[in-house]
Structures are given as C-alpha cells and as structure tokens.
Amino acid sequence: MFRLEPRGERSTFWTYGSPVLAVLLTILTMGAIFAVMGAPPVTAIETFLISPITSVAGLSALAVRAAPLIIIGVGLAFCYRANVWNIGGDGQFTLGAIAGGGLALLFPNEAFWWFYPVVLVTGILGGMAWAAIVAALKLRFNANEILTSLMLVYIAQLVLVWLVTGPWRDPHGFGFPQSAMFSAGATTPMIFSGTTIHLGCLLAPLLAIVLWQVMARSVLGFQLRVVGQAPRAARYAGFSNARLTWIALLVSGGLSGLAGIIEVTGPVGQLTTSITPGYGFTAVIVAFLGRLHPVGVIFAGLLLALSYLGGDAAQINLNLPNAITGIFQGVLLFYLLGADILILYRLKRVNPAAPVTENS
Amino acid sequence: MDSTTPPPTAAPASDPLLILRGIVKQFPGCLANDHVDLTVGRHEIHALLGENGAGKSTLVKIIYGVMKPDAGTITWDGKIVTIANPAQARALGIGMVFQHFSLFEALTVAENIALGLNNPEDRVGLYDRIVDISTRYGLPLDPKRAVHDLSVGERQRIEIVRCLLQNPKLLIMDEPTSVLTPQEVQKLFGTLRRLAAEGCSILYISHKLEEIRALCERATIMRLGKVTAHCIPSEKTARELAELMISAKLKTQNFGARAVSSHAPRLVLDRLTIRSNQPFGTDLKDISFAVAPGEILGIAGIAGNGQTELMEALSGEIPAGSPKNILLDGIEIGHEGPMARRKRGCCALPEERNGHGAVGGMTLSENGFLSANMRGALQRLGLINRKRTRAFAAGVIERFDVRTTGPEAEARSLSGGNLQKFLIGREVVQQPSVLILSQPTWGVDAGAAAAIYEALVALAKGGTAIVIISQDLDEILMLCDRIAVIAAGRISPPVKVMDATIEQIGLLMGGSRHQEPEHVPA
Secondary structure: OOOEEEEOOOOOHHHHHHHHHHHHHHHHHHHHHHOOOOOOOOHHHHHHHHHHOHHHHHHHHHHHHHHHHHHHHHHHHHHHHOOOOOHHHHHHHHHHHHHHHHHHHOOOOOOOOOHHHHHHHHHHHHHHHHHHHHHHHHHHHHOOHHHHHHHHHOOOHHHHHHHHOOOOOOOOOOOOEEEOOOOOHOOOOEOOOOOOOOOHHHHHHHHHHHHHHHHHEEEHHHHHHHHHOOOOHHHHHHHOOOOOOHHHHHHHHHHHHHHHHHHHHHHOOOOOOOOOOOHHHHHHHHHHHOOHHHHHHHHHHHHHHHHHHHHHHHHHHHOOOOOOHHHHHHHHHHHHHHHHHHHHHHEEEOOOOEEEEEEE | OOOOOOOOOOOOOOOOOEEEEEEEEEEEEEEEEEEEEEEEEEOEEEEOOOOOOOOOOHHHHOOOOOOOOOOOEEOOOEEEEOOOOHHHHHHEEEEEEEOOOOOOOEEEEEHHHHHOOHHHHHHHHHHHHHHHHHHHHHOOOOOOOOOHHOOHHHHHHHHHHHHOOOOEEEEEEEHHHHHHHHHHHHHHHHHHHHHHHHEEEEEEEOOOOHHHHHHOEEEEEEOEEEEEEEEEEHHHOOHHHHHHHHOOOOOOOOOOOOOOOOOOOOOEEEEEEEEOOOOOOOOOEEEEEOOOOOOOEEEEOOOOOOOHHHHHHHHHHOOOOOOHHEEEEEEEEOOOOOHHHHHHHHEEEEOEOOOOOOOOOHHHHHHHHHOOOOOOOEEEOOOOHHHHHHHHHHHHHHHOOOOOOOOEEHHHHHHHHHHHHHHHHHHHHHHOEEEEEOOOOOOHHHHHHHHHHHHHHHHHOOOEEEEEEOHHHHHHHHHOOOEEEEEEEOOOOOOOOOOHHHHHHHHHOOOOOOOOOOOOOO
C-alpha cells in the first residue's frame, strides 16, 4: 500500500523530474496501445519517435514543425506565469495569418525588402487584436478568459473559411477553398538552402531566449510572476493587475499571430481552410511540459513536433491511423498532470500489517 | 451563590478527571507534542499556557478527538480511553469552544445550537433549555435572534451554551478572550468560575498572562512541544510566567517617553470615506486623524471593524475618493497608488505575511525588491539590479538578525517571526517618513516582537510618523503615544495612552451598538 503525504514544500527534483517521468510513462503506454492495435510495440515506437529524425530531411522537418509550437508556447508560458489562462492560441494564430496574409494578398506585386517585415508585424497585430478581445472582456465584464479565448478560436476558423471560400478565393484556383499563393516578396525566407528550414526556425529559439531574460531579469517579468503567484502581494506592491493582464494577453496573442503569419507565408504558402493542425492547443501542452520556462518550451516544442512527424510515419509505414498523434499528446498531458502531484506530495509506503485505519 | 461555595482546594492530586501521559504527536518536519503530561483535576480551572506554536492546540485537539496521538495514554475519570472522534469526546463529557466559531450567519441562535446536537431527541424543549442555561450562567442570549446580528462576544456565548447543553465534565476553551472586549472578558470569567464551582473542570488555553493569573488555579506551561513547568499562576508574577513560556529572559521594555515634536503632522487623514471592495467588508466613514513626526499612533479595535480597509486605504491599495483625504507632509496623495506613495515615503505592511506582504515562493531578495524597488533604487532601465537587490536583502537580514540561509532563501522557508522581522526590516531600512503597520507582532515569538518594537521606536526617534493597527491592546499601550479605536468603520478621537483607561478603551471597542442588559450578578 502507498499513501500520498504532503511534503510541505515544492520539490525541485520533481519540478523537473515530473516531465521526464511523464514522457517515459507515455512511451510505455503508447507501446501498449500499439500492441493492442496489432503493431509490434518496439518497432512502432521506433517508427513513431526515432525514425522521423534519422535524416537531415527529417531533422529539418522537425524544426519546421517545432517553430510554431515554440513561438506560441513561449507566449503562453509568459501569459500563464501571470495566472492568465489564454488557451486560444489557435485563434490568435489564425487571425495573425488572416491579417498578415490579407496584406500580402492586397499587394501581390510588392517586392521591396521591407514588405515582408511589414507583413510579419501585421500578423502580430492581428493576433494581438484577437487576444485584446479576451483582455477587454476579462477586465470589463470579468469574463473567464479560458472560455472567451476558446470560443474565439472557432470564430477565427469560421472567418478564415468564409474568406477563402468567398472574397479571398483564388479566381484561378479551380474553385478550391484557398487564396492565391503569396508573392515572393511576402514569403518567409529560407535559412539553409536545400532544406526546409526557414526564418521561423531561427526566430523560435531567439524569442525563447529573449522572453527568458524578460521573465528573469526585467521588472516587468518580476511583476508578472508576482501577480501570478500572489495577486494580493502584487496589489500591495502597486502593480496594476489590468496592465499586466493586457501585457500577458497581448504578448501571447502577438506571438501566436507571428507564428500564424510565418506558417502561412512559409510552409503553407497561401491561406487555406486548414492552416493549423491545432498548433495553438498543442502549444498549451508544450508550455506546461516546458514548466512554463522558455528554455523548457524549446525542448517540449521539439518533442511535440516529433509527435506530428511520428503520426505521419506511423500512418505511412505501419498503416496506423493519424490520430496516434492526438493520442500521444493527450496521454502525455494526462501523465504530466498526474506526475505533477509528486512536486507537492511524496509517496509513502504504508505497512499493511499495521492498523492504520481501524475506523472512520 | 458562587461566593458561598467552598473553593475546591487541593483536590486534583487525589482523583483527577483527566490524565495525559507521554503524549507524542509528530507532524511532517515538526514534533508538535513531545511526551506531554497533563493532569486536570475536578472543579479545576487549569491553564495551558504557551506561545504560538508551543503545541497547545495540538494537545487539545487530541483530547477532543480531532487528532490521534502517535503515543501516550489518556486516562478519563479513572479509565484509560481512546478518543476516536469529537462525537466520542462529547459522549464522554468533553466540550470544546474553538477559537474560530462554526456558526451559520443566516440562522438563529436556536437553529445553530440544534444543528450541533448529536441526536434529534435533544431538540425537545431546546428553547427553554437555552434560556435556562444562558440565564443561569450569565450568558444572555435570545434564541430567536439571527447570528449575523450578534457581536463576537455573543457568538462565543452560543458556542459555550451549545457545550453546556451536553452537561460536560470538562470544557476546553481555546484562546477565548482574543476576540472580546475587556468588559466581555470579565463576564466570561464570572461564567467560568461559576461552572467550575458547580463541578465542571475547565482547560483554559491562552498566552495572556494576566488573565491566567486572575482566573486559573493551576497552570501547565508548554514550550516547543514540551511541558516546561507546572505551577500555581497566582504565586507567580506575569514576568516569571513569561520567562517560563519563552526561554530567554525578557529584555526590560521601556518604550514611550519620547518627546513628540509639535511640528506639522506628517500624515493627515481628512474625512476619509471608502466603500469596502469586499462582499462582507466594512465601509470606512469619516475617518480623520493626524500623526506628528516621531509619534506612534495605535489603532485598536476588534477584528472586522474596518482595519483591513483602513490599511488598504493608507497603503494605496484602495484609492481614496479625493486626493485631499490623505495628506503626506502636506501633499495630497489620496488618489495615488501604492508605488507612488512609497516613492514619496509612505510605506506600509499589512498583517497577512503570506501572499500579501510577501510572496512565499519567492526569495528574500525578490521579496525585498517587491516593496523597496523604488526607495532602494534596485532597478535600472526596467531591469532588476540583482547585485543591489541581493545586497539590500542581505543588509536587512544582518541588521534585523533574521535567521535564514541568506538572501536566496525562499520566504516560506522562514518561520513566522523571522519572516516578519525581515518584512518590517525591509520597510524600516527604507527610512520612510510615514510607516503604517497592521498587527506587527501577530504570530511572532516574544524575542522577535521585542526586536520589532525596538526597531520601530528607533525609527520614530528619527522623525518617522508610525501608525500601528493592532488587536493586541497590550502592544498598543506599551508602544504607542496615542491610541484611537476603530469600531464599525468609524474611528474615535485619539487620546494619549497615559490618559486612557482600559475600561474607556473597552467601551469604545465594543461600539455604541453593544449595549445589552447586565444579567451577570457581580
């Protein structure tokens, strides 16, 4: 018999050990699921987790998948530190794509060097605007940001569908629900020729490091941490809760928007009805798995990106459904939340012979 | 009647009601009771004396069946018993009045009492029995009144009557006077003496020495989970009792006697009226007072009479209606937030340390930065100056003798007293022109309290105006030059501490609504 006993303080070991344990348990569970589905577990796990990154092409695909997860994830980690629960990253991603993409479609022949940066900034502003709705509703009406940010995701998707099936549909696109391809002047630059690695793959770790420093060293980061850990202490110190809520949501919304515009002007190349496989939601797992720390988010982003590649590989090589990716992510989050109890509690062995609970 | 009853002398030794032997209770990281022995005689009012954290509450929870001891025996009425839960304790004849009441505000007195009874038959004739018991023991109570209308003292009577209905042989009272006015305390003592005379033993838990000397026949004194002495309190001076309770000898405290200058006041409150931002808060009405340089003003009052709101209005957490409501050295600051006020020299520290005055999960350095970032110049160009921040915290730790591993220790790793020393030090080091403190020694051991008092007096001597909001009357009388009382959101005109009498202050604390007929025969 085991019993959970309060530690009385947070365990540093398990703060960082819990994600590792969760990943190990997830791999074991995935093995069992593979076995039930009729695939040899060891081969399947190898196909899912290792084979995708055994080639240069695979590694560069990993970087491309990880970039949006990391960019959104560091924004969410920043936001969650302030106890603001923005789970609408996917909507802000979509609005970033719509705003920046719309500008690119408006000036299809613009080739000046500054045009692409303007497109990026427009994307950031689009994501910020979408998150600003959440902030305004929260501060004006005390509306729960978890609900509003989630609902705005669906609105954003419907707006995108309406645009690419209606006003922005490519007239030469044979009626497909998609916009025209973006011009060369509005395309994410490639970093290494011969690979798919683009500017976003470079920006992602850079942004993580910048936000890490902001969290650790700046007065703003300090204020965010205080408001997240002890809102009354923040009030006592004179930190404005409204201001910090705005900043948290605008930063995370802006970064989601940036991820969105980079994705559509890069790997996707145009606006379509499916520009995101749920990056904004997966980034929630990324933020928590990375312990709300920007550097942790880089590693978590790479792992979750691998789950997308692994899902593709399992589908192609083992004939397993693509839903494996979602199962992996769900199981991982489940174990992570479960393992996190070890941060505050320890497992204690209880001698079953001793009469511990004689009554009540 | 009680004066004619012969006093129960020297009975305890022969046939005690309750004997505890070798009680041990271990919590994670803390041995709360370390082989504690306690004997309560019949008819006896027995004091359990000790500081916060001495293990008193744990011990009585074991007696009342709320907790189980890890080792040791309990002998009740001559038989060894195990008390598994409070219901069993009540069946044995043990009643307990907790420090924090468990009453439903919306229900009447009688309904609340009925809810606490073990079996439904007890409700027959409950009304009459409540009236009967409450008049017999001088506990005036109207069974039909709703609890939310009652004062704290009246609420305590409900809890006592609830216990007495079960005809207990032992009544445990946990810090019963911490919420009462001096008049109410006297009434309570009358009731307890009569109960004891009629055969109900009383285990009286407190850290208030004078009370114990006045009320209790014998005392068991605890320190750090162990029994340090058994004594007869009336044969000891308060000072001797205090020295048994805290290990070190008390430093002679001689505060007061400071020349308060007649200069222009540093802090002026002018008709401050504020609506509370809490659902059950107290609105502040027309609060006016002035504090001179070098003066310490004490604001007494029973909890929940507007202290929290006054603290937040002074710190800037709730802005005042008009800038003119609060003047700092003649400058209107009523509209300013905490950061702007702190910058001008108006510092504050609320009573709640964890999560309000400090962030438990952050280091002492970071907690220093929390309030001293402006006056300590700990930031530059939007970045934290880590070196200065560390040095600031290290300075406070050294000057105020904070027991910790260093500036990088988490605030929650410190004991209450040490954290409070750090937090008060954090404000004092900033050399504020006005300092507002709430309950500065709440939950703090006597040694740390003395250090805090010394620091505050030194600060006042330097010309700082200090406001202390406290429920500890002794603290205010010892430390302050003038005293005002807050009741129902209004404040009385401050009077010189030397001119004030306890009775006068007690009446002010009770507020004007507290006028009920005297039922207690003297």
